[in-house]
Amino acid sequence: MRITVQHVVDQLVKGVEKVPNTVDSLKYGETNMEVKGISVSFMPTYYVIEQTILRRANLLITHEGLFYSHSDHMVMFQNDSVYQEKLRLIRESGIAVYRFHDYLHRQKPDGIMLGLLRALGWEKYVSNHRLHTTIISIPPTTLSDIAEYVKRQLQIPFVRVTGDLSMYCTRIGVLVGYRGSGELCIPLFEQEKLDLIIYGEGPEWEVPEYVRDSLQQDKRKSLIVLGHSESEEPGMKYLAEQLQSTFPNIPVHFIDERPVFQIV
DSSP: OOHHHHHHHHHHTOOOOTTTTTTTTTEEEEOOOOOOOOOSSSSSSSSHHHHHHHHHHEEEEEESSSSSSSOOGGGGGTOOHHHHHHHHHHHHOOOOEEEOOOOHHHHSSSSHHHHHHHEEEEEEGEEOOOOEEEEEEEEEEEEEEEEEEEHHHOOOOOOEEOOOOEEEEEEEEOOOEEEEEHHHHHHHHHHOOOOOEEOOOOOTTSSHHHHHHHTTTTTOOEEEEHHHHHHHHHHHHHHHHHHHHSSSTTTTEEEEOOSSSSOO
């Protein structure tokens, strides 16, 4: 059977209620293009596009936007040389680029969250899935040991921690991506009786400062910040595995990137 870009897109959004004002769409390419190979990435970097071409894939499925903006606004970059070179590479290669963000997060449970939990080996500890958060209950483990475990499982060089490293944690709230706002996270500590929140990223003046005040009051709460891509890339890797199972005759490649920040 001839598999087109539209066939793959239909599979991606299957079973998910229509999302209004979504950023998910085919950014380049044609829906009737036959798919010869698929690459999947968290971020569609210049390197990822190069690797897509080298692996002879002609459909790139990416979670985040191509041009440094969640809403994919490109007007401000029209005269920028980096933008122009990236655009040239995409157009000359003839690849299709599909952004898969909102519909993946709207799966039940959140598809990105499932990938992270799977990478951490914590599926068996899930207590409940909330709209933006998964609550897990693990055997009592020190904050220090949890941080080391997370680094090891995700194969990342560092995490950022606020809290007493010797504190034992059992109840953990996990949030992927940019869901680390105080408005979302702070109520969870009381509502779910959490010892620890783990999220991708968020404003530094909100949850980290709340945790710092809690420690001063001897209320013993803690926080681990993974980084945005570090929290969401496992979900895209999981998606690549699912696509390979769904389309066994099409090569599917997960292309990861190096961490955007270095430790110096």
